[in-house]
Amino acid sequence: MDRLEDPVITHPGMYVPTPKVLFMMADYGHDPTETAVPYTAFKEAKYDIKFATENGKxxxxxxxxLEGFTQKLLGAKKEVISQYKKMIISEEVRHPLAWSDPDFSLDPFDLVIFPGGHDKGVRQIIDSPIVHKLVVDYFPKTKKPSKKVVGAVCHGVMVLSESKDAAGRSVIRDCDTTALPAKFEQAAYWGTRAVLGDYYKTYGHGSENVEDSVKKVLADPAQFKAELNPGPFYVEDKQYNYISARYPVDAELFAEEIIKTIESFHKIA
Incomplete structure (x- = not known):
């Protein structure tokens, strides 16, 4: 996978060789806002985008x-559903790579994205030893002044927190990060339990919150930034080119900040 030769010039003073972007996903269950909004932003920025699922599905x-009363209650907005419909018929989604392929590597990509999602289907990627190995290899390569970037939203952060080296240390052990705050998760779970059961608990009733799962792998729990203001929010680590966000409301800002980070690598003095 060679880098495309044609550069993207986003605005005067900025020169960005076409970045290669990969969305790492389970077959089913990711949040459409956390996937389609960044996809649309990167597409508009003329990035070269790929998707990868376990077996290329x-x-x-x-x-x-995306549909029914759950969409109207807590789901994707109409404009996001429109973006999602365009995304799923794109060549990128129709012909994904397979992250279980023995020859697969994250190395060719400048940006790797891990969307979140509450459905239990996302456990396919969170729990995958294959993905953990890929992330353990790739994430250290984002250490500044690298030009590689990792972005993760909500449960997508758990893919990183569960990716551990031979000594049992998570790749984000020394990073500042956010993810789905426990208070948000609990409010959604208890507010919908009568109708949706344990839908908002990806690992089932009684399982720990995403925030707790992430906090326990950090060197210091204070590295977890649990902003409870419902407005857009993101966290950018100081040591690594790693940007995280909490939930769908953050998706647009999350994508914008990633694009700014990539552009900053190629500023013309």
């Missing part, structure tokens, strides 16, 4: 967030 996002 085209990914599909969580139907509960």
């Amino acid at each position: 085209p990914p599909r996002c969580d139907k509960k967030m």
